[in-house]
Amino acid sequence: MFVVEDEKDLADTYVEYLSAFGYDVHAAASARAFDDLARDLGPPDLVILDLNLPGEHGNSVLARIATEKTFPILVISGLDDATERIVALEVGADDYLTKPTTLREIGARASGLLARYKGASRRLVLLETVTVDLTNQFVLRDGKAIDRLKPGETALLRVLADHPGVVLTRQFLIDTAPGDEEDVFDRAIDNRVSRLRRKLNTERISTIRGHGYRFDPFLPTARPAPPGDETVG
Structure with missing residues (x-):
C-alpha cells in the first residue's frame, strides 16, 4: 500500500x-x-x-x-x-x-x-464519459454497466490501449485484433473503429490520415465538469 x-x-x-x-x-x-x-x-x-x-x-x-x-x-x-x-x-x-x-x-x-x-484482475480503460472493463467487456458509467462490447470491439480497444500514443496501421489492427467476422479488409477495420467510437462516445481514438489510428489516453475532456474517532488532516 x-x-x-x-x-x-x-x-x-x-x-x-x-x-x-x-x-x-x-x-x-x-x-x-x-x-x-x-x-x-x-x-x-x-x-x-x-x-x-x-x-x-x-x-x-x-x-x-x-x-x-x-x-x-x-x-x-x-x-x-x-x-x-x-x-x-x-x-x-x-x-x-x-x-x-x-x-x-x-x-x-x-x-x-x-x-x-x-x-x-480487471483491466480498465478510462474514457471521457465511461470506463470500459476489458476483462468482462462491460461499458461502465458511475460504476454501473450500461452496455457491453462485442469480442471484436474489445479486442480492438485492447490493442489500441496497449499502444498509447502510437499510430497503428490498419494491417496491424487486422492482424492483432481479430473481429467478430472476417475483418480482413481496411474498410472493415474502419467500420469497427467507427462503431466503437459511437458506442463509447469517445474522441480518444484518432484517425491519422494515410497511416491508421492512434489511442490518446490523456486527451483532456472537452465537456465541463458538473457544478458542484481521531480526526486527521
Whole structure:
C-alpha cells in the first residue's frame, strides 16, 4: 500500500495506523517519489493519494495511472469542493475523502476498496464519459454497466490501449485484433473503429490520415465538469 502525502506528520500517522492492521505501507511525499516506489516495489495493492502535491498535481498522477491500474485509489484531499471531487472520480479515483477525516474511516474505506478489488484482475480503460472493463467487456458509467462490447470491439480497444500514443496501421489492427467476422479488409477495420467510437462516445481514438489510428489516453475532456474517532488532516 502506498501513501502519497507531502505532509510528513500526516503521512506518518496514516502509515502507523494502517500498519497496525497488517498492511505493508510505504509513504511517498511527491509524484516522483511515488514513481520511484512503483518502480522499485511494483504495483501496490492500494494508493492513498493527496491531490495538492509538490510538483505534479494529484489529478495528473491519476490520469497517468488510471488507464492501466489494477489497484484502487483513495483520494484524501483538503479540497472540499464538489467539482474537485467529481473531477478526481472521473479521472480515476475509486473513492474520495475530504480532510479533516478520521483514521477509522480511512481504514474502513481502504478495507472496502481492497475487498472490492481482491481477486478481480480487471483491466480498465478510462474514457471521457465511461470506463470500459476489458476483462468482462462491460461499458461502465458511475460504476454501473450500461452496455457491453462485442469480442471484436474489445479486442480492438485492447490493442489500441496497449499502444498509447502510437499510430497503428490498419494491417496491424487486422492482424492483432481479430473481429467478430472476417475483418480482413481496411474498410472493415474502419467500420469497427467507427462503431466503437459511437458506442463509447469517445474522441480518444484518432484517425491519422494515410497511416491508421492512434489511442490518446490523456486527451483532456472537452465537456465541463458538473457544478458542484481521531480526526486527521
